[in-house]
Amino acid sequence: MSSIKLRDLSVSFRDGTFGLLDINLKIEPEEFVVLIGPSGSGKTTMLRTIAGFAEPTSGSVLIGGEDMTHVPPERRRMGMVFQQHAVWPHMSVAKNVGYPLARSGQKGASISKRVERTLALVGLEG
Secondary structure (H helix, E strand, O other): OOOEEEEEEEEEOOOOOEEEEEEEEEEOOOOOOOOOOOOOOOHHHHHHHHHOOOOOOEEEEEEOOEEOOOOOHHHOOOOOOOOOOOOOOOOOHHHHHHHHHHHOOOOHHHHHHHHHHHHHHOOOOO
8 A cells, every 4th residue: 555645735626716726735644534524524525536536726736745636546556435325336335346446467365354344444344
């Protein structure tokens, strides 16, 4: 896992409102971070920007010390589970969670072990 650093990150929408304004954040490898706030406070916008699905208006996104601000999502080696009830409704929860690992070339036993650990961490084992 690599560190994530946001430097003076802002995202503005077409109507001129800001989804993020001058955010500075550093997340170290193995650090567990929770974003809490009311609806519309920018939690999803921040995650979408880190993953590359939203383009910042200003500032930068560094992953592992590398500037990824304008790198497309598929080249960031990130995973993101969206707010909708299922990313792929035809797949189990475990397969949805393991999908980015499979896409990165990891094999079955390694994927299963990591998926089990991750689901246990958030209370979704079994």
